[in-house]
Structure formats: C-alpha cells, structure tokens
Amino acid sequence: MSGRTVTIAEVAKHAGVAVSTVSYVLSGKRTISADTQRRVLDSIKALGYHPNAGARALASKRANVIALVLPLRAGMHVPVLMQFATAVVTAARAYEHDVLLLTADEGPEGIRRVAASALVDGLVLMDIEEHDGRVPLLRELAEPSVLIGFPASSAGLTCVDLDFFQAGALCATHLADRGHTEIALLGAPAVVYSRGTGFARRTLAGFTSVAGASGVAVPCEETFDEVLATVRGLLDERPGLSGLVVHNEAAVNHVLAALRQLGRRVPEDVAVVALCPDDVAERAGPPLTSVLIPAEEVGRQAVMLLMEKLEGRAVTDATLLEPRLTVRQST
Template structure:
C-alpha cells in the first residue's frame, strides 16, 4: 500500500506538505500543490479514511434513507441503491443505509452525530411527514422523489406526471378509445407515494382532455390478484383495448395470464408500461415502455448532494423527461 511518505518522496516535498494539500488547512503554492497531486495520481495513493475524516471534519459517508417494504419491487429499488453507492465511491464516499423502520428522526441523528455528511432520501410521499425534520437538518439533503411541498429542499426524479400523459397519449394516437391503468399495489396509493400519485394524475388528465373512457385498477402482486384485476379490467362493458401498466412486479404474471386467456399482445390488447428498460425488454412479450432511469437518477442525486457539500447551492428540482421506447406491443386500431 502506498504511504504518504512515498508520495512526499516522489513529489520532492515534506510529508507535512502532502498532508496540508490533502486537508486544505494551509495555503500551498499552486505549483507545489500540482506536483503533489500528480504524485498522488501517479502512485495511486488513497488517503486513510479515518485520517482524512479527522483532517476535514467530515465522515466521508452519505446517509441513504431507502424503503424496505413488502409492496416495493426490491430489484428496482436495488438499481437505485447500486447507482448511489457506485456514484458515491467516485467521490471517495461510502454509503450508510437507513431503513424506513429506523424512524423519522434517524436522518437527524446520523448527521448530528457526524455519522454522515449528507442525506439522500428515497420513498418520498406526496405529503411526506419527514419534510419538517429534513428542513431542519444542518447538512445537505436531496430527495429522490418530489413531495407536494418541496420548498427549501433539493429533489430529483423522473417526471412521472408527464410519463402518465405520454403513455395515455401513445394509445390514443393509435386509435384506442377505451383504456385502463393497472397501477401500483393498494398500499402504495394509501400512503400517498409521490411517484404513483403523479403518474395517476397525468394519466387521468390526458384521458379527460381527450374525452377517453378510462378506468384505474390498483393491483397487488401474486397470481390471484392479477387474475382478479384482469377480470375487472376486461369486463365486456368496458371495451378496453389498451393497458397502461405502472407496476413492475406484476408484468410477467400479467402477460402469462393474458396468454392463458388467449389474448394476444398487441393484436387483441395493446400494453405499454413504465419500468426499467432491461425489465421491459426481457419479458415474454417485450413491451413498449417509458424507462425508469435508476442509474441516472442515483448518479444525479449524489452529484447534487456533493455539490451542496462543497459550495453554496440554492435548492433545486430536476425532473428528467420521459424516454419512450417502442418495442411493438401497441397496435393501431
């Protein structure tokens, strides 16, 4: 392992000079600083995390409040987590995972005790009860999601409302006149999860604008729930020809049940969904979809929080515009 002594020898300076360059505690000439930084890069030196934390008064840790719920799709959640962890490492930061069950005061506890320098929060609700606490934290906070009241907080998310509009509009533009939304499990709507509420609002706004008959069906995972949901969706009185699905966990079961009922996608029923690209492309019938850009959103959340750690930065909201990929699962009527 490369030591600070070897860096100093390589750069032709004292060990204290290298230490001052790393900590920024003393002014060092630009020429000397550049020479030390070049030696660090050339030798592949990595400062000891504990020593660096003492020098900078930082923990080099980001706190991540992440949902661990039975009604969440864990593989998708883990795409966000892996992106945040990988992006944090690019800044030489580690990630401390805080579960929802730890309580609403956990984010304040870990920052007050210097266990984490900043907080990223997932599983954001429209009327999130944690907002007052998050506003009071004396550390940067970024929400991966957007509550109704986000004043004074930085947020990044997919524009779910626009996604709902686009998916309904996609079917309307192909001549569909009666469509349905198969949405998230009931518990997701009951607790007012922001992304689900925003997509629902976009879907309903678009169908109302186009004067399209449309129904909404919350669907729990599991074969019996999916079958019962389809019984309601496909009731002959509805005349449904197109489905918008916002529920990654049921997609595979849904397609298998449609096949069991001798319904072809897209000849008999068009299907469009919102989910990660790799999920949509690997299903028994590849689905036209709007992507959940988990990797991009996680990386942006880390970049936003690191920017606020290093400089004065006003709170901002970034909503990524939806990206639709046509995989042939919607037909023209």
C-alpha cells in the same frame, strides 16, 4: 430543555440568527463575526444542544459517508430499488464517499439519530410521500439532503426524479395515438397509494389528464392470482378495453400471463405499455413498449447535487428528468 433532542432550528431562533449561520459557526466553513459567534455558542450552551456528538467542533472535518434511506417496505419492488441503490453507491464512490443504508421505516427519528452521530455528511432519501413526515426535519438539519421524489411542497428542498406526471401522460398518449379509445392504468399496489407516495400519484394524474373518461385506473397487486382477478374484472367491466398501462414492475409478467389465460393476444387484442427499467421490458414476452425508469441517471444526479451542496454551492431545487418511451412489440 432536557428529555428530548434540541434542534439546530431552536438554537437559531434562540440566538436570533439563521439556521445556516449556526451551521457555519459549528463547521468553521465561513467567517462569522465575534458577536454572532458568541450569541450562537451561548444559545448552544443554554439549550443543551449537542451538534453531532461533538464532531462539529472539528472544524470542517468530514466522515466521507452519505446516508441512503431505502424504502424496504410493502409495495416496493426490491430489484428496482437495488438499481437505485447501486447507482447511488457507484456515484458516491466516484466522489470518494461511502454509503450508509437506512430503511424508511425508521422515519424521522432514524434520520435524526444518524445526523447527530457524525457518521454521515449528508443524506439521500427515496420513496417520498406527498405529506412526508421526514420533510420538516430535513429542513432543520445542518446536514444537506437530496430527495429522490417530490413531496406536495418542495420549498427549501432539493429534489430529483423522473417526471412521472409526463410519463403517465406519455403512455396514455401513445395508446390514444394508435386508436385505443378505452384504456386502463394498472398501477402500484394499493398500499403505495394509501401512503400518498408521490411517484405513484403523479403517474396516475398524468394518465388521467390524457385518458379522461375513456380511461380507468386501478391498483395492481403483485401475485399472479391477484393480477388475474384484476385484469378479468377490468375486461368484464369494459369489454372494449384495448390498451393497458402497467406501472408495477413486479406485476408486468403476471399481466401478460393473465391476458394469455383470458384469451387476449398482445398486441392484437390488447396493447400494453409499461413504466419500468429497460431490462424488465426487454425480457418480457413479447418485449414491451415502455417508459424507462432511469434509476442510474436519477441516482447519479442525486449524488452530484448532494456533493455540490456539501461544497456550499447553489443547486437547482427541482430536477425533473424527461420521460423517454421506447416502442417494442407490445404495441
């Protein structure tokens, strides 16, 4: 099987055992029968499998490093990403682990390369797409992983995130409860939806579940001119529009500036709710009613789950943090 990397799943299939059994044979973390151990080692030799460049032979030795896969690509707001990264690094240091940063554009091959290098003990991944090409590999790897976000099918994975469906619904409900009958969601940039990014699509679904026919949702880009054109188009199409939900941290202040330029007062003419970190909402003019993006808590939970998995403990497959709305001057 030369010419490509043999996976641990192929070794397990060849030996007639579970992937976890192969992992235990390599790590020495559990006692495996002599017959099973022999079959696994024979399969490793026959297939030419190279477990972590030989590091697995060092019994339970660890690198004390975890990998964080960051989505540094179009449509992602870097300051918010850095809040997640800082949270992961801080939490990892509490467990005496360092963090190796990868970028999402490396895809499955970047993950495979790092996992095979003995550089890391486990992985935390962000910006999960509904049909994420990295997921099949994560299910094969001996190294544990935690996803910040949810793919369409999360079976066999450990995922943690804000409940974005409920967050979108909460924002729409807040506006509806204040008598707004025509509302709109200014969402993430179009490229984020086209990639099938989970958090953006779940927010949209939650908003739509409450707003129904009285709501409209459009992607929102990041420059002022693009935001102004989008807001002007919405108001021209729906003159009665009186409530906006903004799910794009980079566009929040542009939306407020566009409304001012178009002669609309906040909140007297148009109420605005944002999904964003508290510091973004508090610095806006006026301060925005918002649902917190809890980067610190999500990052801490992701690292805690990963450390539990590294210790061989059972963890909850799905952790959804309940959204919290704070009312400020924009509604």
